[in-house]
Amino acid sequence: MRKGYWIANVTVLDARRYAEYQALAPSALAQYGANFLARGSERVTLEGNTSHTRSVIMEFPSYEQALACYHSEEYQRAKAAREGAADVDVVILEGL
Template identity: 45%
Template sequence: MPAYWISNYREILDADKLAAYAALAGPALVEAGGKFLARGMPEQVYEAGLEQRSVLIEFESVEAAVAAHDSAAYQEALAALDGGAVRDLRIVPGA
């Protein structure tokens, strides 16, 4: 069953650190089997929606998404981010 990595950027504190993270994270997650489905600022928000950057990545399973997060390559990306953003990251199984 597929799983989805959903990341919302509540606050960007350092754009340079975020850029360094993105340069490493994208390739690491794709290499781990992730497929980027959406990323960027919302075109429209409703109800309690927030104007914040969001990323949606599909993996073949929850286990694959967790393995991608825990991989050495992604951990290197997180080290580059080094507090440059406040994010909400969750892995959700597909329906």
């Protein structure tokens, strides 16, 4: 079974409201076996047009788990709390 990865690029617009997302998301991510590989703001864009200020890479036990987590009721509640508080791009990728 191939692992799954979330790659997220984020720009926080409202830190107070984004904190609501940060309070809800960890329990949803843990239920699906998420493991943070990289998270932070120190990065450099060498190609492309991304203007986000933060990047996150998470590993899941499988691609299916990564997708199930994103679509889960628990994560969707966290995502709803984040609405308008951040600009976010998320890609879910199947590992090799």
